[in-house]
Amino acid sequence: MTMQFFDAEATARLTPFPVLVDALAQACLEAARGEIASPARLVVPLNQGGIMLAMPAAARDLAIHKLVTVCPANRARALPTIHGHVSVCDPDTGEALFALDGPTVTGRRTAAVTLLAMRTFLPAPPRHILLIGTGTQALHHAHALAAVYPEARVLVQGSGPGRAQAFCANHGNSLDIRAHEGDAIPDTVDTVITVTTSTRPVYDEPARADRLVIGVGAFTPEMAEIGPRTLQGSALYVDDQAGARHEAGDFIQAGIDWARVTALADALAVHGAARLAEYGADTTPVVFKSVGCAAWDLAACRVARAAVR
Known part of the structure; x- marks a missing residue:
């Protein structure tokens, strides 16, 4: 056959x-x-x-x-x-x-892992999301967010002038997305998702209990999207601990103590599928790092x- x-x-x-x-x-x-x-x-x-x-x-x-x-x-x-x-x-x-x-x-399962992290760690469905990055993975995430959280407002931030505008112009007919220009992140943003291959942090704000931060794009020790200021004040989770130790450049460059890092599976096992949406309702800031595996x-x-x- x-x-x-x-x-x-x-x-x-x-x-x-x-x-x-x-x-x-x-x-x-x-x-x-x-x-x-x-x-x-x-x-x-x-x-x-x-x-x-x-x-x-x-x-x-x-x-x-x-x-x-x-x-x-x-x-x-x-x-x-x-x-x-x-x-x-x-x-x-x-x-x-x-x-x-x-x-x-790869693109769709990676975006779906992000959705799973949001479902796990956010106390309620997201209302205002900032997507940092304008590449292929950003597009997969934009489609994923539209499919699962259609009521959420999605802002897109590029790594250079005009990139977010171009991304929204190319994909705005099928997706409800808006370009975000400037350094100041709206205070109402409850979820930040980084999908770049940057070698220096594109997000390094003080950790906030009312803002989930998800790092997706950095997949080598030389890459880093999330800065140490955010990491040091947050509870840290990864999708695959073995892979993260070799690939999560954000954590590696920040010198994170791996004893602080918890697997996503542990959160799922403890809280159960029926209670995923309740997890994260406490006051601890959370950073979730995704590196992927087969x-x-x-x-x-x-x-x-x-x-x-």
């Missing part, structure tokens, strides 16, 4: 955000219990500073392998920086079932498999 391949548009249709968030909550708990095998990703160098990433994961019901390439030189070629796919297999027979577009799976890709593939069936 020829394995069916779903392109980016089809992959997005097969992984709706509300269902994906629930699947990620389940996978997060399973990974913490050792029920999903998700080894550290293999990184292979390519030409001109490019890399190939291999990320397998397996559970009793499904096995997946994400293979993607990241080639920064593609910007000069007018080509996407990231290419790849996710192969989905039967864990009993090894039979290939179907394949999904790799960058779309177990989250497996969760997205579960959602897609159910839709394909």
